[in-house]
Amino acid sequence: MNSEISILLASYNGERYIEQQLLSLIGQTYKEWQLYVRDDGSKDETVTIVRRYEKMDNRIHLVTDEQGSLGCIGNFLALLPYSKTAYTIFCDQDDFWLENKLEVLWKTMKRRRQDVPQLVYCNAYSYNMEDGVGQPEIAYAIQSLPDMLFRCGGVQGCSSLFNDKLKKLVLQYHGVTIMHDFTVTFLAVLFGEITFIDKPLMLYRQHECNVTGIRPKSLLQIALNFWKDNKRKGILNCKTFETMKQITACFCDQISNENLKLLDDFFEFPNLSRLQMLNFVLKNHCTLYRKTYPILLKILTRKLWDNHTTFL
Structure with missing residues (x-):
């Protein structure tokens, strides 16, 4: 075979x-x-x-x-x-895949139409040498462009199976990217379909050398990190913003009118007043972790730009 x-x-x-x-x-x-x-x-x-x-x-x-x-x-x-x-x-x-990871991703992918870009991804258990296997990661389904605009990263690449249609799009792009998996996720949102399997199928090893860093383990920790980082982080990440702009420029003739209009409006976001920013988020139903309020809190409490490539 x-x-x-x-x-x-x-x-x-x-x-x-x-x-x-x-x-x-x-x-x-x-x-x-x-x-x-x-x-x-x-x-x-x-x-x-x-x-x-x-x-x-x-x-x-x-x-x-x-x-x-x-x-x-x-x-x-x-x-x-x-x-x-x-x-x-x-x-x-440095991760460890549970024995059925590929099988579950593959079977789910095979049930999806293959004439459009497809991305199927799963959840993961956090893991470190001191505590062993922890709780499932806090993963949230990304389904549309408003779910992506205020994220610094995409779906974790090692949790994602994608088809040939999506791979060919990624190979067409040669511009800047904050991370390879952000490019894959953003293109899937623009042109295809994303399926989330809310089941941990791998151990995500947490240590000081992770490229994406130590991930928060609970909603409380996310909240504490949010307030702690207010002084050094911004509403938007410079490199993520530039990545989206360059991908949009590369594929502008293929993006739907609806998504292109939303992106054009979003790229004017840095020029808006705080009140206009709040209106943009509410009008377009933008989310972060499936909720609107984290973005609203960022607008009310943070500076505009975040030069760090962190994932909150």
């Missing part, structure tokens, strides 16, 4: 975690996959570990090229052309 899923793993100095992740992939109940690993110049034994497993399993491939160190985003995006299958999923080196 031909493989239907390409798993893209970007590695860098991951010797502490990557073997556990590789074992969790090999142990998946869904077996028809190919794994492509690109290392970004590790100084530890990461590559040695991957090569050992490459010899053991012919579905595992270590990618080599002349591009050098590309950073996290570039490393993942450099892997995307290697996916020749119907579906693609990104993979972090």
